[in-house]
Each structure stands twice: as structure tokens, then as C-alpha cells.
Amino acid sequence: METIQTDVAIIGAGGAGLRAAIALAQADPKLRIALISKVYPMRSHTCAAEGGAAGVIKADDSMKQHFDDTVGGGDWLSDQDAVEYFIHEAPKELTQLEHWGCPWNREADGSVAVRPFGGMKIQRTWFAADKSGFHILHTLFQTSLQFDNIQRYDEFFATDLLVDDGRCQGLTAIEMRSGQMRCFLAGAVIIAGGGAGRMFPFNTNGAIKTGDGMALAYRAGVPLKDMEFVQYHPTGLPNTGTLLTEACRGEGGVLLNKDGYRFLQDYGMGPETPLGKPVLKTMELGPRDRVSQSIWHEIRKGRAVKTPWGDCVWLDMRHLGEKKINERLPFVRDISISYLGVDPVTDMVPIRPVVHYMMGGIHTDINAATPLPGLFAAGECACVSINGANRLGSNSLVEILVFGHRAGLSALEHARGVGRSSEAALSAQAEAAQGRVRALFMRNAGKESIAGLRKEMTDTMEEGAGIYRTQEGLAKTCDKLSELRRRYADVALHDKTNVYNTDLLSALELGSMLDCAEAVAVSGRERRESRGAHQRLDFTARDDANYLRHSLAHYRGSEPPNIDYRDVVITTSPPGVRDYSGAKK
Amino acid sequence: MAKSNKPIIWGTFAAGGELVSFVTPVLILLTLLAAVGHVPDMLGYDALRGFAAGWFGKLVIFVVLFLSLWSQAHRLRITFYDFGARADTLVAIMVYALAAVGSIATLVFLARL
Amino acid sequence: MSENRMAIRQVELEVLRYNPETDDEPKFQRYSVPCKNEWCILDALNYLKDNLDPTLSYRWSCHMQVCGSCGMMINGEPKLACKAMVRDYAGVIRIEPLSHFPIERDLVAVADDFMAKLKRVKPYLIPGEKRSLADGEYQQTPEQLARYRKYAMCINCMLCYAACPEYGLTPKFIGPGAISLAHRYNQDSRDGGRDLRQEEIATNEGVWECTFVGACSEVCPKHVDPASALQQVKVASTVDWYLEHFMSWVKK
Amino acid sequence: MSRRPYLREVSRTAWFFKRPRYLRYMAREVTCIFIGIYTVILLVGVYRLSQGRAEYEAFLMALQRPASVVFHVAALAFALYNSFTWFNVAPKALPIQVGEEFLPDSVVAGGHYVVWVALSLFILFWAGVL
């Protein structure tokens, strides 16, 4: 097996991975940086983000307010020291991107423009039309091209971490074009593998978001934190799940039930705001969890719009007019027309809540370090945690920058201080990893199909671990997932070609998703309260006495994970009531 | 990688293309009329000779022929390539030599008027 | 949003298959796929892979026309499979990997050439005036932003390369997508790197290989209009050339 | 190594039959043959003009040969095609920005058409046809 020697290896070349790579390349031009990704960097799912990125720059804003919005939005499950660090770094990172050429929208005077976003009390979301993530990703990717010491390994699929002497010292990855396994030895490894929304049937996530990064760390003994918190975005196209950005509501779009009534006022987010004059943190600009949950209740009450794709409510943007829609939301218009055949300029768009984002992920501290020395994580696959029980829209694009940068620097510091333990031991591990993949590849019998198992998994996740959960439903889902993980051992591979074998990769991705899914379901079953995105019909109240704590899921091979807890870091903001009604302000 | 010298010719191609697009159709129309026996007044020997005798007339005729020759020569070079004749240098020398000869001939003929 | 978007019809797909380990050359394989009217071609391929033939290889990720992975030839035209709708096609639909690129396998094209060219044209900001983070952002008016925004929309899908015959005939041509991105930075009010980029793109392998076929702009799914970018680079390079050679006293 | 990328050869001499848009492009390119020959005819005309009245009148007579008439008709068609294609893409080479918007292509192309018609009418008038 070919061995590649590097100083720092990064798994994932989305926003977080690229930011880490650039930080490293700038810190030391002689450093050997391996940037490993299963897709070309600009295909990473950061490109799909539309709305924007939050950072305090305007005179009417303050760090304190961004802090309060984030902590309250996260239902007080965020670690406040991390949030503190995050909000202070945010404007620097966004300005840095500006210096790298990101085409942020501008005010007439030439300064960067900001827009309103759900759950934010002040307009502080930087945006580049409705393609913010796309521009961030391409700016980072293109900037990275000027550093010759970033050695890219595009279309390499990471399969295992190499851990010896209690330290992570490398990884194995399949070169997809040849099917050959490669061994990367590194002073430190950063995981920036992105989210895992594909474990649900109806989601906004790209095909690559299968939780591989999380699973890599998890299997290597690093706990997954707060996995029960899965964000639903209120406005997905009902057939494809394609996201209609929150900016639709930020710009003034409203939600209506089948009778044309703005129902959010019935769920503590009123009073009704005038059409076309959105008020921050009120009505349609409430946080995602609240808005999604209200839609669910409204549908339950029989006030849904019936569509061929199931029960929906209306998103009405007609009053914004063609000019504003073309200017601020051109992509939303494109997408609605091509996938649904509905033009938001003339018609209301049916929407329903859709799985969007994983608040949970690889347990890291404020320095992006995991408990496993030599292993760092950043981006959606990591849980620092700044997002707590519910991420605010436009915080995540900033998180990937702030903690991508941090992970780079932390990894550098670690890599400088250590040597390789024993190459023989690491090679042996790499050989073993190769053996496991070979075995899967060679297996001839096998009666389970990848697509079949995947469907059973996504169905059970939606049923038991969806937007509202119960003990019984979660327990059933846990059992089902145990069963599926067992049956996964018998999965059949039809493609026996080495070159670009997507059948093999799908099988590996399914394995990652099953592991992550079980962590979600078991963590959810154990959290007997409702908080942020984790809503229980049997425990409807928040329970700070017992659950103002992060859950940690520990991998136990074929057994379900073991869950333990860790205190939330509270510095200045004691748990309070989340208030999204305009009335009392 | 050195910057290309193609802009020299391309300048005349772009300017020539613009001019040709504006005037060539109507010029063809005029000679077509002559070809079917209705010689336009201006194409009569006395009128045309009178026009070409002045410096302005000479200038107009030269500019039209010069730009037309070079722009069409350049396009011909590309067309050869597009039809699969890969000896680009040879083709270039050939077509540009023709254009150059034509330009000089124009000057000589105009001088004689 | 009418009911008939859900209507299902059998669609014949003719997919170019190539397995480098067993085939000497690519050949078409026929599949009959039950497609919903509202599907895009990518949905049809995903159905095919999940239910009919798991050995088919192709790239995709976002399913929302933004990641640039799923470019392929559909009935001879370069398209994003997630943007081409099944309902817009009648009869047998022919699906091939992007033209002009070598086939790695099935519908997967080798993208190395494009990636190398992208790097070569220096598609990143080379600041005209250096600024530190403490100085805050560069000022850029909406007007200055509009000057280049269109060219910043490129998703690197390579459809324009598959459409451009000159790239097919002369593979060393840097090509529409990469040059448009160079032009994007040249047009950016914050940038001062034009001279460096001209060294790459104002060359025979750069814009001068373009004969203004215009196919690139016709197929670009993001309306980047590469043909326009390339012609603008030609005009500017020509002005440069005349200034340099005949009026060298004029400072650029 | 099991990689074996397969390159489909592009035909150097027949590629333009593959797509209608390639044929349209080639039609535009071959206009240069007609316009080029026509330019040579003009050059000959200037030559004959410089030789004297008899020679020039012989030139005008020669124009009336059937082959010349046929060529003129074809050349006119190609020249018109060239003008249309040229004006339609002119906005691409020189986009004009006004504030945050660019002048729509139709405006720039339309401007060209107006100038074209006016100039052609003027020349016809000057030549004594109108």
C-alpha cells in the first residue's frame, strides 16, 4: 500500500476543511498539508447554503446581542465560552473572506450589506444574493489554489483513522479512480466531513452528507455529542426536499394555512406583523425549531394544504413583487419553477418542514480538539457546542470558518510537538483497514441490498426520531436500527470493478449513516425532556434540573452506544425563557 | 507562456468585421445591379473616377478594401483549421500574404488615379 | 402543481457504459425506467441505480443545480442531470459522459485537465491595495459588484468545455470556464493582478484559441456567458498590445 | 493499475455535423470565402478603373456574365447572414454597463441594426439608386 507522509491531514474540503487548510498553509509555507475529500472541493455541500452568515459589524449591533440570540436560540444548551469566542471571531472571518474576494452584497456606499434572519434580533447576516454558501466555498477553494503546500487528494474516500500510542496519527482512504487504498501518516488529523442529514428520507442535504466524518471519529472512540438535536428547516419543497432559504421569510414572505391565515400567531410568535414589513424575531422570523413545530401542529389540526406530496402549508411571497424576488431570491424562483412548477411571483408555494442540519457531532472543546490526542474536528460534523439545541440560521457558515481556522492552528501546534510512534504498527492498522474493505468488496453472497437497507433506515428515522418524538417511538427506532446494523453485515455488492466503484462507496456510506442514526435515536430516547429541536410528546417541558447537559454517545461495536452526560458551560446567561413574541418588546 | 501576437491581426479582424457587416451587403447590392444591367449612377466611369480622384475617396476605398481583406483573411485562416487543415502556420503565412499583396495593390492602383 | 406531475411513464434510457477493466470501448446499454413527470434526469438515474443496476457510476451531490457534479450529455447536449427534466424529453433519452473529456468509467469524466487549468489562471484576488483585517472591508459599490458578479456564478460544471468544439479540437486551449473566472477577478475593483493573469490567458492557448463559436454561453446553466468574457479579454488584450507596441510612453 | 481512461476522438474534418449549432457556426465562418472573393472583385474594379474608361467598362460588362450574377446572389446571402450574426453577438464583446445594470443585448444589437439600415440607405442614395 502506498504511504503518504504529511504533517497535517484534513478529511473534508468543504468550508471547514478548506479554511483549516488555508490557515495551516499561511502559518507555515513548509508544512505538508493533505486535503482529502470524497468529492472535488467545490462540490462540497457548503455550496448549497443560500441565506448568509452572521457577524456583528453594524453600529446598531453588539457582541452581546449576537451572544444572546445564539444562546437563547440554542435553548441554553450552547457552551457559552465557545459562543463568546465564536461571535468575536465571526466578523474577522467574514472580513477575511471579503479580502479574499467574496462577492458580498453591498450598500450603496460600498460597505457590506446585512439582511434579517430567523431568530436574530438585529440584521447581521452577510449575504451574497441567495448563493452565500456557494460564494464562500468557491472563494475559499480558489484562494486555496495559491498555496502549493496544500496537497489535494480529490475523490479520495476516507475509511479509517489510524490510532497508536493513544494518538491519532493518520488515516486510510480509497483513491476512487483506481480503487486503491492509500495510507496517510500525519502529525495530526482534522475531520471536516460535514453533516449526516441523508439518514432521513426527506432532507435538504446533498448525497455526500452521510456522516462519514462523525462515524470515523466515533468508531475510533471519540464520543458523539448532542446527537439527538436534528434541525428541521420549515420551508422545504414538498417533493424534492430542496431548501427554500430562510431569506424568503427574511425578505417578507409569510406562512399561511389552507384558509390563508397566518397561523404562527397562535403559537406564541404573534401578534401578526403587517404584510411586507417583517419584524425581527417575531412571526415568520422566529427560530427554525419553533416555526417547524408550529407547522407540524397546524397540520395535525387538519388545517393543512393537501398536495400530491403530502400535507403542506403555504409560503406566500407574491407581495414582494417580481423585481425584489429576482433581485434577492432569484435562485428560489428558479428552483420552485423547475422542481415544483410553481412561480413564487404569481403563486403561493406549498412547503413542509425538512431535515436540514445536525446540531450534534464529534465532541470537541473550544480549540476544536477531540478527546483523542492528535484528532481535531470542525464544521457541521463537530459539536463545539455553539449551536446548543437549535442552530440559528446563518451561524453555521460562520462556524465552519471560525472553527475551521481554529482546528488548523490547534492541529499545527499538536503536530509540531509530536513524532511518529511506530510506523509498523500504523501500517499494520492500515493493512487491516484495507482487509475489511476488501472483504466487503469480495463478498459474493449477501442478501441485503444497499438501497433496501437505506430505505428501512430512513423510514424508521422519520417515524421514530422525527420532528416530534415519544419514548415508544424512539425505542422502536433504536431496536430497528440495531437490527439494521446487524443485517448490514450481510449487505451485497454487485459491482466488482476497482475503478470508481460507487456501489462500494454507497455501502460504506450506509455504514456511517447507520452508526450515526443509532447515536441519534439512543441519545434521543435517553433525553426525557423537550428542548430546542428535540421535542417529546411525552415530556413536553424543558427540564434544566436533569438535562441542562450535553449527551455523549460512546461507540460499543455491534452494541448500541452508551450515553453519558457532561455539564453545559454557562458564563453570563442563566437559562431563561425563549421569547419570540413581538408584543412584549 | 508568452503573450500572443494575435492581437495585431485580430484588431483588424474586429474592426474589419464591423465594417464589412455594415457595408458589404449594400456594396454587393450595387454591383449586383450593375451585373443585371442597371449600373448605378455612382458606378459609372466618370462618377467613380471623380470620386476616387479626391483624397477622401481614396481614403474610403483604401479603408474598405484593407479592412475587408485582412478580416476575411483572418477568418479564412480559422476556417481552414476548422475544416481540419492543421498546418496553421503555413495557412497563416498564405492568407496574410494574400491580404498584404492586396493591400499594396490597392495603394498602387489608387496612386495611379 | 397539477396531479399529472405525479403521473408515471416508462422512459427508455440509453446510457453509455464503459468499464475500463473489462471493456475495450464504451457501448450503450438500454434501461426502461418508470419515471414521474416531475423528475429530473438525475432522479431517473438514481432510481435506475437503486432498483435496476447498482453498477452504474456517475457523479452527483446537491440535486439543486449548484455543486456542478452532475454534468453529462443528454441527447447530445451538455446538461446538468439535476436541471434537465424528464418531461421535456420524448422517446429514448441518450445519456453519455461529457464530451471532450476522457471517460474514467460509465458517466464519470476525467476532470484533471480542467482542474489544472483552473489553478493556472490564478482565480483568486491579488489585492491592488493591501489591507489588514483591522482596516475592515474594501469598499465596493453595488455598481462595481455588478461588473463581475455574473462571472462569479460559475459552478465549474465543465458543460461549456463539452460544448466548445475548439476545446475538442485543441485540448490545450484553457477554455471558457477557467478564462471566465480569470476575467471575473480582472473585473473586480479590489483586484490588481490582471497583468499576472494576462500572462496565462492573453496567450495562444488562452483566449486566442477561441473562435467565438458561442456554444459555451448557450449551454452554461448559470448564465455566466463565458463567450462574452472571452471576447472582452480579446478586446482588452488587443488594446494592451497596441498600447505596448505603438504607444509605449502611455503608462498602463 | 486498472485505470484506462477512454478518449473519444473528435473528427477533425467532420465534427461540425454533430450539432446544428456547429453548422450554424461554420455557415458564419464560410461567409469569409464569399466576402473575400467579392473583395478581390472590388480590387479588380479599382485596378480596371485606374487603367482607363475602356478597361473599366469591360469590367462592368464582365460583371454581367451569368456566373457573376449567380455569385453575386450567393455572396449577398452570405454577407447578410454574416451581418446578422455579427450584430447579434456584438453586445458580447462590448457590454455596456449603466449603473447596476447592463444594457440588454437587444438594445445594443438593435442599435447596430438601426445604423446598418441608415448607412445602407445612405449609400444607395449616394449611388443614385434611390
Ligand SMILES: Cc1cc2nc3c(=O)[nH]c(=O)nc-3n(C[C@H](O)[C@H](O)[C@H](O)COP(=O)(O)OP(=O)(O)OC[C@H]3O[C@@H](n4cnc5c(N)ncnc54)[C@H](O)[C@@H]3O)c2cc1C
Ligand atoms: C441547503 C442548505 C442551506 C444552508 N444554508 C445555510 C445558511 O444560509 N447559513 C448557514 O449558516 N448555514 C447554512 N447551511 C448549513 C451549512 O451550509 C453547513 O452546515 C456547512 O456548509 C457545513 O460545512 P462543512 O465544511 O462542515 O461540510 P461540507 O461542506 O458538507 O463538506 C464536507 C466535506 O467532507 C468530505 N467528506 C465527507 N465524507 C468523507 C469521506 N468519507 N472521505 C473523504 N471526504 C469526506 C466531503 O467530500 C466534503 O468535502 C445550509 C445547509 C444546507 C444543506
Ligand code: SF4
Ligand atoms: S462557465 Fe458555465 S458552463 Fe462553464 S463551467 Fe462555469 S457554470 Fe459550467
Ligand code: F3S
Ligand atoms: S464555445 Fe468555444 S470557441 Fe469560444 S466562444 Fe465559447 S469558448
Ligand code: FES
Ligand atoms: S447534483 Fe449538484 S449540480 Fe446536479
